[in-house]
Amino acid sequence: MKFPLSWLKRHLETDATLQQITDTLNTIGLEVEGVEDRAAALAPFRIAHVIEAVQHPNADRLRACKVDVGDGVIRSVVCGAPNARTGMKAVLGLPGAFVPGTGITLKVGEIRGVKSEGMMCSSRELGLGEDHDGIIDLPADAPVGQPYAVWAGLDDPIVEISVTPNRGDALSIRGVARDLAAAGLGTLKPFAPQPAVPAYPSPLNWAVEDLEGCPWVLGRAVRGVKNGPSPQWLQDKLTAIGLRPINALVDVTNWFTYDLGRPLHVFDAKKVKGDTLTIRRGREGESFLALNGKDVRVTPEDLVIADAEAVESLAGIMGGEYSGSDEGTTEVFIEAALFDPVRIALSGRRHDLRSDARSRFERGVDQALPPAALEAATAMIIELCGGEASEIVSAGAEPAWQRTAHLRFERIAGLGGSPITPEEAVEGLERLGFTVASRDAQGVTVNVPSWRNDIAARDGGLAQNPELPAERAQAAAEGCAAIEPECDLLEEVLRLRGLDAVPPVSLPVSSPVPLPSLTPRQTRSVLARRVLAARGMLDCVSFGFIDGKVAALFGETPAALRLENPIAADLDQMRPTPLASLLTAASRNAARGYPDVALAEIGAAYRDITPAGQAAVAAGVRTGETPRHWAAPARAVDAMDAKGDALAVLAALGVPMAAVTVTADAPGFYHPGRSGVVRQGPKIVLATFGEIHPSLRAKLDLPGPAVGFEVFLDAIPDPKRKKKGLPDLPAFQPLRRDFAFLVDAGVPAENLVRAARGAERNLITEVSLFDRYAGEKLPEGKVSLALEVTLQPREASMTDAEIEAVAAKIVAAVAKATGATLRG
Structure with missing residues (x-):
């Protein structure tokens, strides 16, 4: 808000300088954004009398003038204005003056052979308007030699302040004057207009x-x-x-x-x-x-x-x-x-x-x-x-705006950290228009003036929150009603002393060891983003809402998750999964000639309007072909690519991969035979992956193959804290043995891996699948799965007999769990 200094003084009786006023405004919370002092910029320009104005001897459009500025020196000035004439009063800038409208600094010069010792200015040259048809023509009684800004009433600085949204009273010049008076910078003038005597009934x-x-x-x-x-x-x-x-x-x-x-x-x-x-x-x-x-x-x-x-x-x-x-x-x-x-x-x-x-x-x-x-x-x-x-x-009728607020004196030092005495606090509030309702040694209760709408008993909407029990809502409302106005009063007391006078106090240290800056959920999100970027996927940030028709392809679209005022007609539904946003982005890329993309996003999936209905998901899609590489030719992406991405994220987040299983009950937007669900135990779903259903690809205009995955970050259990101890460094070298099993083609490979791992847990540290073969020389419906088993002895080197005994246990365990037989 802007106001001239003279307008402020219509309400404020003060002898304070402009600098004192602006400094005080800053300290009491009405931040000064700028001061426009036109008189300062126009100080070098004075009222001059043109004694003589004749035709320039060497130029048809110029006039050679003799000018008096009241100091007894007659100066020569060359002027090109058509209205320059003998006897007029004008505004003259002497050498050294900066002309605000043109950005030049005047100096003595010579124009077409005639000396010029100044410049008579137009309104535009002084920055006072757009008139440039001629120089300013002043009345005949304008006093020669007086600063033009003073004579023209331009010596009235304009102050601009920033008003916070809660201070509606400070959007008035009287409100600003009241604050300055309360801060000790003068006296607020009374405002009591005389009622007009009615002369006739109102026509309306x-x-x-x-x-x-x-x-x-x-x-x-x-x-x-x-x-x-x-x-x-x-x-x-x-x-x-x-x-x-x-x-x-x-x-x-x-x-x-x-x-x-x-x-x-x-x-x-x-x-x-x-x-x-x-x-x-x-x-x-x-x-x-x-x-x-x-x-x-x-x-x-x-x-x-x-x-x-x-x-x-x-x-x-x-x-x-x-x-x-x-x-x-x-x-x-x-x-x-x-x-x-x-x-x-x-x-x-x-x-x-x-x-x-x-x-x-x-x-x-x-x-x-x-x-x-x-x-x-x-x-x-x-x-x-x-x-x-x-x-x-x-x-x-006039609203019942009357209300009170209470301030405990001990809060001034305890919460505000200021040595303001109770007497100073009460006097400051009274200068702001508050009146004392009651007072004792502990505190004061004041009547809040009608113009301070920001100081009121408010409950922040807690009392109307249906999510809170009635008793808790009522307690919260009563607590806010008591505390918030008190904090408002404390703020008033502190700012009148000066916000810059409030001593800086460090927050108390809650623990000698700093607490983690990120929550486990935030840590998981950051780490998942890094893992996916390292796997060549571009990190995306998309809207949490999509086209309702697209959202329906990925699950239910409840009306409660429909936007009432969407930013666009095709962004009207909260998405059920970030996969929907990523596949839409992949479709747009394909339409523009980029069918091979790898996109990932750490974002939210929405099931309902409750906080529990918003899940954090690390999602990714790959479309078209894998990147070309000198060591391997390009190939179409498949479900195993998505599975690898999902498992890489889970492994990086500390999920024990030995406890992970994969089932074939993925959601319907995946291909039913080329997808899976990653679980930890029978109930915890950690991720889904697979090839996108062909019918869904057709609806999204994705021309080539597309795979995707979702890792549910909220479902990942927090890792158990382990006490730090000595590192596990076995003294004996590990042994590796390979086993090739003949098994039915429909048996999942991980069933074999899990069975082999459980055969001798004290010795077996790792089991991995390194080969799958199906074809010639194998019975119909059978495949060959080759496992590498790592044995880690701890007490002594293993003998051949001990190794053979463990191998026999592995073969027996796999045969019992899957029906597989060892290939000859």
Whole structure:
């Protein structure tokens, strides 16, 4: 928010310098974003008297001038402006002055043989406008030698501050002045407008159909007004803060929006149809032309002000063009209302309308101010435009904004870390407008002023949370109601002393050994991402929502997971698996000539709207062919590629691979004969993998083979912490023996591996499958599976007899578990 220093001083009696004011604003939490001091930039430019202006002897379009700036020295200045003439008063910059509009620094020069010792400037050259037709022509009584910025009233610095969303009161110049006065930088001037004497009954009345949206509205007519341009002082103030003066009636409302933080609106009373303005919900098909020239089509969720025939404005946001005041307005109706902040914010966002009124209403305005603001606006309108006021009409009632907040004095030092005494704390709160309700040695209870909507007993929505038991919700609400306002009061006390005066205090150390910075789930996600990247897969980050039709191909699409306001029509459903997003991306790549991709994502899969219904998944897809390599030709990807990816992730995450089994009950979007489910025990599903179902590939326009996998990171058990001990370094060399078994083709190879591993657990440390053969010289329906078994003796070297005994146990265990026989 911007304000000139002179406007601030209309509310603040102070002798403080600009530097003191800006420093104090920063320390009390109203951060200064910038200061525009036009007088400082224009300080070298002075009012000059052109004693003589004659034709330049060597140039048709130049004038040779003799200029006096009041120091007794007559200077020669060459000027190209067509209005340069003898006897005029102009603005002169002497050598060394920086011209803001052109970016040059003046110096003594010679132009076509005539010496030039300065420059007479136009408005554009001084950065004061776009007029460049001639130099500034000042009145005859302009004092020669005086700084132009001072004479023109440009020595009024403009301060711009940043206002946090909770401080709606600081979006008024009076609110800023109140904070500065409370911080000891002057005295707040009283504000008590004199009530106007009603001269006639109001021609318009109020009706409110939605008291939740508008609990209170007042209005008054002023007849006999003569609308036109505002006086120059008002135009200058509005221009300084970036507003465009329109006419006196509108400018008055803009003045009070910034002066008191009280948005007002004026209707041309003669243009309103009927004798009642109604505040109600919008209706389907209604629209109006807003003051910004935009046609606004209202909805039943919007709050509008309507006359007997049509909508006249979007309440609290923007008025309508039809009923606005213009040069022909002779009777005006002033509106001062309170609107629900949430309703205003949602309507403004819905229609993409931004206004000064909206920014104040959605933050909360002073709930007791409307009567005084209405009187002040009435007085200014009569002063500037003439006329007489009607009686005040209203609807609704002033809300019960009165509330109290309690501050315990020990919290000032305990929570705020400041040595502020109880007396200082209470005095500071009183300067901010709080009044003491009760006080004892332990604390003070204060009445919160009507303009501090940010200090209130709030429960953060806990009391209405259906997920919480009633007793807990009530306790949480009562706790917040007691604690949050106290923290607000503590913040007020601390910032008046200066936020920079709050001592920095380190947080207490909870443990001499730092706790892990990442949770097990976060660690798993990071490690899984690294493993998949190392396996040549590109890491993707996609939306958690996809096309509902695509989502239905991968599982159920409950209505609860459908987006009510999607960012695009084809992104309307939360995805059941990240595979859906990755396969869609692979399809887009294939359509653009890149059929061979390897994509991975660590993302969420959604089953329902509860927190437990959101699962963390490491997913990946491979399409087309494997990358070409000098050692191996390219081949079509298959289910084993996806299985390898999934098992690599599980192994890196510490899953004991000896306890892992694979079953053939993968979800329906996989190929039923070329897919599997990785389990740890009968119940824990760690991953799924396989070839994507051909019918699904066809629907997604994937031309070649495609495989995928999902690793369910949340299902992976946390590793058990083991006490660190001596490393296991056997003293004896391991032995390796190979076994080739003849087995039915339908028997899973891992059944053999598991059986061999369990034959002699004290000696066998590893079993791996290294060959599978099916073909000639084998019986029909049989395959040959070759296993490598590693034996690790620990007590002594094994004899041949001991080795043969272990081999016999392995063969017997495999035969018993699978029916396999040892190949001859």
